[in-house]
Amino acid sequence: MSEKMINLVIDGKKIAIAEGTLLLEAAKSENVKIPTLCYHEDLCVAGNCRICVVEVEGWRTLPVACATPVMEGMVVYTNSPLVRRARRDVLAMLISEHSTQCTTCYRSTNCELQDLAAEYNIDNEIYINLLKDKVFTIDRSSWSIEKDESKCIRCQRCVRTCAELQKVNALDVIHRGAQMRVTTFFDTEMSDVVCTNCGQCINHCPTGALTERRYIDGIWDAIGDPTKHVIVQTAPAVRVALGEMLGYEPGARVTGQMVTALKRMGFDSVLDTDFSADLTIVEEAYELLQRLKRKLVNNEDIALPLMTSCSPAWIKFIEHMYPDYLDHLSSCKSPQQMFGAIAKTYYAKKRKLDPKDIVNVSIMPCSAKKFEANRMEMKDSGYPDIDLVCTTRELGHMIRQSGINFKELPDSEYDNFMGESSGAAVIFGVTGGVMEAALRTAYEVITGREVPFEGLNITSVRGMEGIRDAKIKLENVLPEWSFLEGVELAVAVAHGLTNAAQIMDDVVIGESPYHFIEIMGCPSGCIGGGGQPIPTNDEIRKKRAEAIYTEDEKKKIRKSHENPEVIKLYKEFLGAPLGELSHKLLHTKYTRRERV
Amino acid sequence: MAKKKVKRVDLIFKGCDCNKVLTDALKMPKEEIIQMLLDSELKGRGGAGFPTGLKWKMAAAEKGNRKYIICNADEGEPGTFKDREILDQIPLKVLGGMALAAYVTGAREGFIYLRHEYRFLIPKLEKTLETFHQWMEDFELDFTVKLFIGGGAYICGEETALIESMEGKRGEPRNKPPYPTHDGYLGKPTVVNNVETLVYSMMVMHIGSGEFKTMGVKGSSGSKLFSISGDTPKAGIHELELGMSLDDFVKEFGDGNTKSVQVGGASGFCVPRNRFKEVHVGYEDGLKGYSIPTGGSMMLFNSSRSMYNVLHNYLVFFEEESCGQCTPCRVGCQQLLKGVEAVKYGEKSHKYLDDLLHLAATMKLTAKCGLGQSVANSFSSIVENFREEMIY
Secondary structure (H helix, E strand, O other): OOOOEEEEEEOOEEEEEEOOOEHHHHHHHOOOOOOOOOOOOOOOOOOOOOOOEOEEOOOOOOOEOOOOEOOOOOEEEOOOHHHHHHHHHHHHHHHHOOOOOHHHOOOOOOOHHHHHHHHOOOOOOOOOOHHHHOOOOOEOOOOOEEEOHHHOOOOOHHHHHHHHHOOOOOEEEEOOHHHOEEEEHHHOOOOOOOOOOOOHHHHHOOOOOEEEOOOHHHHHHHHHOOOOEEEEEEOHHHOOOHHHHOOOOOOOOOHHHHHHHHHHHOOOEEEEHHHHHHHHHHHHHHHHHHHHHHHHOOOOOOOOOEEOOOOHHHHHHHHHHOHHHHHHEOOEOOHHHHHHHHHHHHHHHHOOOOHHHEEEEEEEOOOHHHHHHOOOOOOOOOOOOOOEEEEHHHHHHHHHHOOOOHHHOOOOOOOOOOOOOOHHHHHHHOOOHHHHHHHHHHHHHHHOOOOOOHHHOOHHHOOOOOEEEEEEEOOOOOHHHHHHOOOEEEEEEEEOHHHHHHHHHHHHOOOOOOOEEEEEOOOOHHHHOOOOOOOOOHHHHHHHHHHHHHHHHHOOOOOHHHOHHHHHHHHHHHOOOOOHHHHHHHEOOOOOOOOO | OOOEOOOEOOOOOOOOOHHHHHHHHOOOOHHHHHHHHHHHOOEOOOOOOOEHHHHHHHHHHOOOOOOEEEEEEOOOOOOOOHHHHHHHHOHHHHHHHHHHHHHHHOOOEEEEEEOHHHHHHHHHHHHHHHHHHHHHHHHOOOOEEEEEEOOOOHHHHOHHHHHHHHOOOOOOOOOOOOOOOOOOHHHOOEEEEEHHHHHHHHHHHHHOHHHHHOOEEOOEEOEEEEEEEEOOOOOEEEEEEOOEEHHHHHHHHOOOOEEEEEEOHHHOEEEEHHHOOOEEEOOOOOOOOEEEOOOOEEEEEEOOOOHHHHHHHHHHHHHHHOOOOOHHHHHHHHHHHHHHHHHHOOOOOOOHHHHHHHHHHHHHHHOOOHHHHHHHHHHHHHHHHOHHHHHO
């Protein structure tokens, strides 16, 4: 079917473009940048900030480019005097209800409103400051997310994010007119509302109204305390995004430089969450096999499909929304927590440290990890698995604070023990990665052979579609797993909680055809996490994903169960996967939560 | 075009056999009904003035068998109170208009979106609906009408906000296009007509488009109900031909000391005495000189009134009743209110009024919906004409 083409004129240039294209996109295709605030390509069009107005000949009003489709014969001006004046006024209005304390704002220099205000030279004195009569207190009740309404421009990007991408609806609009504001459902504190802490709202916020709760000072204090042994672990997705905070283009792999920077900042040991990601895979693969065995051989009433448990936003989501299905979750802790538990037991013993002197810091692409670290049950060693969690963004700030010229840094290697990892662990950072890693291990455990994919790349679970699935036939299995002979292992991958909900709805009605499902709370997985540099959009997520897969291919070891440190850990400390000590330290349980 | 003096009409409330009008109309081909409405040049009586025949034609042209007819009875414009009277006195004519629209467009369901404050009408309307549904059975027209009670927000009088609120969402206007005739209630083609418009569609069927057009002036044909209030000895609802000059209007309804007339309610325009002669009441494209459309609200103010207080009152209303969704309306209304207060109290120089007039112009150009584009009308027309009253 050939698309109907529409002819129009933009800023004097005649163009023909497909019917249905929005003026914003049409202008972009002509290299004309129209400013936006409420528009975000991840979200449905709102058209409420009105900054992207353009002039159309013969029209009574100025339409918004983000919501107006091209029409035949349209003559559009994107930069006429009328347009410029209108945009300045809209900006001045937004600023009149905005706390303009940019000097003390976490998002300063990375704020869409600030950028536009500078671009349009907005005079803050034109209109009356509307904030004067309003009292806003910053909501710091949540472990993960801070909300400062004085910086909200009511674009509702967070509202749409929470509803469309995550299906959580923690944030919404209340009241109208002058009282209209964006707040939590029922206007409760952030800690009391049904929120998964995923941080996608932060990532989609154009200003500093929503930010992660920051633990930077606590980390500096720990580093500065000579009695403490401060361990830092870095999650897989951080190394392919941190560069964006420090002058690199999206997709830059800065693993080595990041490690150098962390060492220079004064951490006592710079280790890798990838190590515990490998550990997670081994535990989880065996858990899957054990469940299959109990179901297929013993005919036990075992919950299948098994679902991954590495994403804390997903965990909180299922606890709230599908509390009757918690037995489907893998009991494995996430890599962050596994790392913490091993660090305060095995590592402490090996390094002759008192676990109470160890401070576990983790750098995560995620705001929900901050909540996860503070879960009551996460202290099986007798000490909190993890003490402080900061995001990729916070690390970027810390590196800048330390006066390090990041781009000039040489590469260095992670310390050990717990610094070694496989390519399978690296791809944890992208949707489909846990599945691919688990399959590389599980298939080999069952058949004694490598997964039958070229270069171990299980391309069928890769990609960016919201829900993907794949089947792998198990043939010529090892005698121990004979009950799996001929079984077609059905797996699925979902990312973004709206897609997770769709998967769960099938589980609820008993029609889920899968054995194993990977779910990540954020779009594209951790590379698109709520703690990642802003902006994050489709293009940037794709670049980060490519970088992750390159990182995998460059690794000598590609399979989790071949990580020598993991093998050593089992030999020296844990015994076998799913063993007694594993259960004590590496596995957890979940909490039923209310839906409202 | 010769100027018309104020001409009283007795059409809307006059008894007529609705059943007969419908019987005859429903025998006609649909296209003919649309043509009659187009010929009559009947325009929406809610204030925006979209040609009714065209709206029905657009909805009729849409494919699919699920379409809706919504009667907008969310009469919320300050100074308007005619729909309430229509629904109280002649609800069958309203329903008749809905049946016509349903017949023409193929809709099988309709709603009366009744504002919360008009709940007292519910028992009567429900009784009328029983009669009406019996008629529909007799006519073998598959069309049922339900009542939907609004929550009371002013913005829900805007058709897309009305639809949003019916869908259980916040009453906030949508982006247009798409228009409701294409993508309305539940994403289906929907005709939203004002109460009075629906009655006039019945009247056009009753008296014919030719007769209808003998009233009013070119481009603003027919008559309309006016809700007249303020400093007038004749406050109340009056049916008048469109196209009269304000001078004639004030001669008929003023108290001899009229300083200004607010045409079109709080979101309308304030016309000072020295412009009464040149300003007419009707749709914009139809009259020579200056013409102002109105949903029917006509407020008269005599020289004892402070125009600052009048404006302040409107602005307080809008500051609260803006849905708050778009920047120009949410922030603009607050700025205008705080701005006139600051000038009045001497906190800002009188020159600030010029800044605010610029802001008002931006609001008109950039707000998302018809309401947001018109909230500043009263501000700019009052400040331009009564500037000294804003300052001293």
